[in-house]
Amino acid sequence: MTNPSIIKTWQQRPLIISGPCSAESEQQLVETAMALASTGKVAMLRAGIWKPRTKPGLFEGMGSIALQWLKLASSLSGLPTCVEVANAKHVEEALHMGVDVLWIGARTTVNPFSVQEIADVLRNTDVPILVKNPVNPDIELWAGAIERLQAVHVKNIGMIHRGFSTYGDSNYRNAPLWHIPIEMKRRYPEMLLICDPSHICGNRHMLHQVAQRSIDLGYHGLMVESHPNPDKALSDAKQQILPGDLMVMLNNLVWRSEQSSEQEFVDALTKLRARIDNLDEELLGLIAERMKLAEKIGEYKRDNNITILQTQRWNEILEKSIQKGIKLGLSPAFIARYFDAVHLESISRQNSVMYAKKEETK
Numbered sequence: 001m002t003n004p005s006i007i008k009t010w011q012q013r014p015l016i017i018s019g020p021c022s023a024e025s026e027q028q029l030v031e032t033a034m035a036l037a038s039t040g041k042v043a044m045l046r047a048g049i050w051k052p053r054t055k056p057g058l059f060e061g062m063g064s065i066a067l068q069w070l071k072l073a074s075s076l077s078g079l080p081t082c083v084e085v086a087n088a089k090h091v092e093e094a095l096h097m098g099v100d101v102l103w104i105g106a107r108t109t110v111n112p113f114s115v116q117e118i119a120d121v122l123r124n125t126d127v128p129i130l131v132k133n134p135v136n137p138d139i140e141l142w143a144g145a146i147e148r149l150q151a152v153h154v155k156n157i158g159m160i161h162r163g164f165s166t167y168g169d170s171n172y173r174n175a176p177l178w179h180i181p182i183e184m185k186r187r188y189p190e191m192l193l194i195c196d197p198s199h200i201c202g203n204r205h206m207l208h209q210v211a212q213r214s215i216d217l218g219y220h221g222l223m224v225e226s227h228p229n230p231d232k233a234l235s236d237a238k239q240q241i242l243p244g245d246l247m248v249m250l251n252n253l254v255w256r257s258e259q260s261s262e263q264e265f266v267d268a269l270t271k272l273r274a275r276i277d278n279l280d281e282e283l284l285g286l287i288a289e290r291m292k293l294a295e296k297i298g299e300y301k302r303d304n305n306i307t308i309l310q311t312q313r314w315n316e317i318l319e320k321s322i323q324k325g326i327k328l329g330l331s332p333a334f335i336a337r338y339f340d341a342v343h344l345e346s347i348s349r350q351n352s353v354m355y356a357k358k359e360e361t362k
């Protein structure tokens with residue numbers, strides 16, 4: 001069913017996908033596709049056909065008719081196509097019209113019913129599908145969507161990091177929360193992972209910096225929204241860029257590979273890593289020793305009926321360590337996070353000591 005050359009495109013690194021947020025007209029799609037193809041760097045044309053909008057009355061996409069425009073844009077430009085699907089009907093229509101790759105949007109990844117419905121239609125097919133992170137920072141929902149596709153033997157699955165909704169003011173439209181995609185990369189090391197800086201930023205001026213950050217973390221590609229007249233776009237006007245500006249951005253990004261076979265580099269890295277491993281071992285030993293002391297203190301508190309939490313002492317440790325850390329070039333936020341973890345563990349150890357006493361005296 002799937003065009004065999006699409007798998008080759010899917011394996012291209014970096015994999016660059018671009019196109020408008022929404023398909024608006026035949027002319028817009030053809031113009032965008034031709035401009036993107038002429039960059040020689042874009043591998044796939046994206047376009048939203050059915051748009052999930054937060055409020056009714058906003059532009060909800062042109063619907064099925066736009067699939068014909070996409071087909072024409074693809075045949076004229078030679079670019080394969082990629083479309084968002086949110087239910088079984090979308091999948092069937094898109095595949096019927098020759099769409100090459102599908103993606104599940106952030107508002108759909110949150111809904112296991114919808115993801116399962118999409119998975120059921122794709123059972124045993126070789127249609128590549130990308131799964132955007134859910135709107136909320138729930139890593140298990142993202143992983144769950146991938147597991148649903150794996151369970152029906154979809155062979156080519158990829159992940160798109162598009163950021164997470166937050167409440168209140170933020171520099172980002174959707175906060176990147178990089179630790180979540182990093183954990184996904186740890187869980188699925190072989191799986192395609194691309195970044196969508198457009199929906200993370202919600203503006204044009206931060207695209208480069210976010211895209212670079214993702215490349216530095218070893219992402220395999222980018223999905224960037226582009227439009228022949230971004231300011232007039234019917235959706236996401238603030239974040240779309242001209243295909244020519246995309247080309248400039250792609251040329252200015254520093255592309256990195258995960259490994260190098262250069263001997264000098266490998267040797268230097270091995271030496272530094274050995275030193276880090278030694279330090280980590282020492283740190284673990286010291287932390288274990290610290291916890292033993294906390295347990296001892298727990299015994300004294302238990303025997304003297306003293307509370308585990310001593311706010312003043314905790315404040316002193318934190319204050320002193322933050323000041324020391326600053327002098328050593330460590331950020332206050334890091335010191336606070338580190339001591340928070342240590343303190344919580346210490347409290348839990350002291351709790352166990354008190355609980356053990358209760359058990360003994362029963």
Ligand code: PEP
Binds near residue numbers: 048052084105106199
């Ligand atoms: C989109 O790609 O245009 C889109 C709707 O994205 P998301 O699902 O990330 O909001």
Ligand code: MN
Binds near residue numbers: 199236
């Ligand atoms: Mn969009």
